[in-house]
Structures are given as C-alpha cells and as structure tokens.
Amino acid sequence: MEWGLRGAAIPRQRALRLRLTSVIGFLALWSLASGAVVVFKLFNPIFLPGPWLVVGDIVELAGKGQLWTHLAATLYRVAIGFGAGALLALGLGLPAGHIRAVRNLLEPVVELLRPIPPLAMLPLFIVWVGIGEGSKIGFITYATFFPMFLTTVHAVGQVDPLLLRAAQSLGARPRQLFFRIILPAALPEILTGIRLGVALSFFVIVISEFIGAEHGLGYLINDGRNFFLVPQMLGAAVLLGLLGYVGNGLVRAIERRVTRWQHHDGAAA
Amino acid sequence: MKIRVQGVARSFRVEGREAPALLPIDLDVAAREVICLLGPSGCGKSTLLNIVAGFLQPTAGRVLVDDAPVTGPGADRGVVFQEYVLFPWLTVQGNVEFGLVLKGLAAGERRDIARRYLELVGLGPHAEKYPVQLSGGMKQRVAIARALANSPSIILMDEPFGALDAQTREVLQEELSRIQRVEHKTILFVTHSIREAVYLADRVVVLTKAPGRIKDVFAIKLPEVRDRFATEFTRYESEITRVVKEEVAQVHQ
Ligand SMILES: Nc1ncnc2c1ncn2[C@@H]1O[C@H](COP(=O)(O)OP(=O)(O)O)[C@@H](O)[C@H]1O
Ligand SMILES: [Mg+2]
Numbered sequence: 005m006e007w008g009l010r011g012a013a014i015p016r017q018r019a020l021r022l023r024l025t026s027v028i029g030f031l032a033l034w035s036l037a038s039g040a041v042v043v044f045k046l047f048n049p050i051f052l053p054g055p056w057l058v059v060g061d062i063v064e065l066a067g068k069g070q071l072w073t074h075l076a077a078t079l080y081r082v083a084i085g086f087g088a089g090a091l092l093a094l095g096l097g098l099p100a101g102h103i104r105a106v107r108n109l110l111e112p113v114v115e116l117l118r119p120i121p122p123l124a125m126l127p128l129f130i131v132w133v134g135i136g137e138g139s140k141i142g143f144i145t146y147a148t149f150f151p152m153f154l155t156t157v158h159a160v161g162q163v164d165p166l167l168l169r170a171a172q173s174l175g176a177r178p179r180q181l182f183f184r185i186i187l188p189a190a191l192p193e194i195l196t197g198i199r200l201g202v203a204l205s206f207f208v209i210v211i212s213e214f215i216g217a218e219h220g221l222g223y224l225i226n227d228g229r230n231f232f233l234v235p236q237m238l239g240a241a242v243l244l245g246l247l248g249y250v251g252n253g254l255v256r257a258i259e260r261r262v263t264r265w266q267h268h269d270g271a272a273a
Numbered sequence: 274m275k276i277r278v279q280g281v282a283r284s285f286r287v288e289g290r291e292a293p294a295l296l297p298i299d300l301d302v303a304a305r306e307v308i309c310l311l312g313p314s315g316c317g318k319s320t321l322l323n324i325v326a327g328f329l330q331p332t333a334g335r336v337l338v339d340d341a342p343v344t345g346p347g348a349d350r351g352v353v354f355q356e357y358v359l360f361p362w363l364t365v366q367g368n369v370e371f372g373l374v375l376k377g378l379a380a381g382e383r384r385d386i387a388r389r390y391l392e393l394v395g396l397g398p399h400a401e402k403y404p405v406q407l408s409g410g411m412k413q414r415v416a417i418a419r420a421l422a423n424s425p426s427i428i429l430m431d432e433p434f435g436a437l438d439a440q441t442r443e444v445l446q447e448e449l450s451r452i453q454r455v456e457h458k459t460i461l462f463v464t465h466s467i468r469e470a471v472y473l474a475d476r477v478v479v480l481t482k483a484p485g486r487i488k489d490v491f492a493i494k495l496p497e498v499r500d501r502f503a504t505e506f507t508r509y510e511s512e513i514t515r516v517v518k519e520e521v522a523q524v525h526q
Contacts, residue, residue, distance in 0.1 A: 169352065174420075180375055266405065
C-alpha cells in the first residue's frame, strides 16, 4: 500500500539502512549530550547517563539474575490482564455488534464508564482488590477492555450487508453467517483494536507497578527514582519500549497473515 | 410455473409517510425462461428482484417459487449483484465453493464442481487468486460461477454487467447466453440496456416510471444464438426503445 506516502518506493535494503541510521543517529545525539554534560560541567552527570551506562546497568541486572524476575513479573501481568481484556472485549463485543438487543444492553454502561480516564480508577481497584497481583492484572483488563470492545462492536456493525445477502442466497443460516461472513469480514478491524489494547497494556502496567509492587519494570523505575539510579530508570524504560515494540510486531504479523487477501503480493499468481 | 409474482407491491416509509416504490405486479415466469426487466431508474426493478430473492418483504401480494411462498433468501435462488460482492478473504476457488461448504459437501467433490464452473466461465487458471487481484469482468465471472456451482434453479441478476465497460459487457452477455444453453436456469435479469435485454431475454418486461408497474411485455422470438445486427434484432430494439422512451420522457418532465 503506497498511497498517502510521498517519495518513490525504496528497495528493502536501503529502507533498512535508513532506519538503522536513524537509530544510530539518535544514540549518537544522546551520547553527545551526556558527554557535554560531563565536559562542560552543566549539571550533575548522574541525571543524564549515556547510553553505554544504561546498557551497562541492564547487563548488570541481567547478570545478577534480577532482570528476569522483573521482566517476567511485568510480562505475566500484561499477558493475563490483556488476555482477559481481549476475551471479555470479544466475548461481549461480537454479540453486541451483531445483536441489537445486546448492544442496547451493553452500550450505555460502556459509554458511561469510557470517558473516565482509566488511571482515575486505579486507586479504586487497589481499595477493592488490594495492592497485590489482582488489582494490577484487573486494572490492565479494565483499561484495555474499552478500546477493544468498541472496535469489535464497530467492526461487526460495519460488515457490508451485501456480503450477508450473498451468503444467504447461497444457503447460509444465521450461525454460518456469523462464523463464515461476519467474523472474517470484521477481523482486520478487530485486530487493529487488539493492537491498541497491547500498547495500552504496557502504558498502564507501569503506573500500577509504581504503587506497591516489589517486582516489575515499573517498580524498577520507581525504585530508581527513590535512589537516584537514573541508568536503572532509563534501562527499564528502554525495556518497556522494546516489549511494546515486540508486542506490536507480533500482532502486526498476525494481521498480515489473516489479511493476506488484501495485498496483491501475498497470494499465488 | 416456476415463479409466480402475484399482486406484489412495495412501499417505503420516507419522512414518516408511506411512499409507494412498486405498484402491484403480476408476472408468471416459466421454468428455463429468461426475463429481462427494463425501466427508468428508481422505478422499482431492484425492489422487485429483492422481493423475489427474499431480501425484502412485499407490502402486498406474494411470490411463489415452485408453488411455495417465498419467506426469505434461499439456496434455490442464486443472486448476482451489480457490485460483484465476492468474499474478499476467500480465493476465487473458495468463493465458488462457498455454497457447497455450507451444504457439507466433501472437499474433493467441492473442488471438482468449483473447477468445472470456473472452466465454464473461463477462469480455470485464476482459481488461486484473491478477488482484489481480478478485473471487474473477472469478478463478475466468479460471481456467476459461484451462483451456478450451488445449482439453484433460479438466478436473479441485478444489472450484473452495469459496471463493466462496453466490450467486456458484450463478452459477458455472450457467455451468459452460452451458459444458459447448457444450464437451463430460470433467470430474472434487471438491466438498463435495451440491447442487452433483447440479446438475452425470452421476454422483456418494461416497467413504467416510478412507482413502477408493468407497462408492456415483449416476447422476443429470435433464435437462441442471436445476432445483434440482424434486422429482426434491431426491430425489437427500436420497438422497445420507443416504449421505454415514453416513460423516460415523463420522468424528465
Ligand atoms: N430501503 C429503502 N428505503 C426507502 N426507499 C427505498 C428503499 N429502497 C428503495 N427505495 C426507493 O424505491 C424506489 C425504487 O428503487 P429501486 O427498486 O432501487 O429502483 P431501480 O432498481 O429500478 O432503479 C426508489 O424511489 C428508491 O428511492
Ligand atoms: Mg436498481
């Protein structure tokens, strides 16, 4: 798909080189800035450590075996919390998009809760479920539910009625219409919602790990703040960025697989 | 009679008022007959076709197919739409097999049937492509193969070639005529084109301007394989053109 993007198509190799240049350029600027702080004594250099210090810190944490505990804690919470959010959003969103009565039943409540910034609900979650895993996982589920539910409802609702007519004239009964037409037709948009949900999971986990956690990347950041361990703070942030990047890439890979039919080059000629 | 349209009328609620779209229609269609519906746009051709397909309920009258009243869409009435309406996530082959999958046919059997109809419409080599990779004419061929593979006794077509360029359109008319000589379906075919109607139809039904009712019916007594330049052909064409023009002229008054 090329529309909307200016410039001629570039070969894969060159595109990759350009992207790599951008990353290296960013790291170079960062190094220069932190170097300048040291050389010109601008401010206490512990506030802006260079990338090598951040990497060194990550390596050190990994060496002590702590990194895996923190990574695993965050990933576990995201996986369970997001998984439950996705199941709930699909389990309610698919029928709500398809059946008017279900939609009328669910939509008012969702519309009422949705404008509340999820973060405003975090202290409530802690009051209700306690400060342990339950509130952290539950909070991710709560926060990711809304965008995934709404895109699912919309995706199902906007399926071309002509597709349904065509299938009915080929003998499709209601069940078959749902599984063989509505689901595949809505899938691309549903996956967009899921990608939003993944991004949001990493967004909200950090904040719930600031509060009363003993493990997790969010905990590392907060702990770093208490003890002025800036490399640790930046290291955890970088890891969160990488996790989000990988998560996004995974969903994209699934998207590409299930929407092969949208791209000319995906199919055998 | 294969299809009996008995006093079928339809109105729509527009701005709180019932506006008639189709005045009572009576039409009997024999098995294997090809009927072309002609009329100014907005006169209710699609409405009538959709009622026979079972997509729409008539506000009066009823449609019988094989003496049973139509209550909804069904596999006995295949539909070909102007907009092609292929399932974009399925290959050409998958599209043609769709109805057979619903019927629970074994994979091998489905494959054979689909291949046969793809050959019939000249798309054998394109079975593995996806709809996005096809031209309009090819898409409509797939839609026709998909309808035929499901072996309905009736095929309903709503301006199926309306979106195609003139050349492709004539080629597809010829293909449909050839297919009909083999498949012997009962066909209800909506069109804007008088030439197309005379080329394909056993009878041409001309509707009045909106709200439509039957203005005239022409039995086309031409050989199965038709020549668009034969004097008989052009005589039908001008005769029907005259009748259609009366209606179109009134629309523009
Ligand atoms: N769903 C609908 N709601 C309101 N009016 C409709 C609807 N469908 C069709 N109509 C009206 O009915 C008339 C006949 O439409 P249609 O059958 O599509 O005409 P044709 O196919 O002959 O061009 C038109 O005036 C159209 O606006
Ligand atoms: Mg129409």
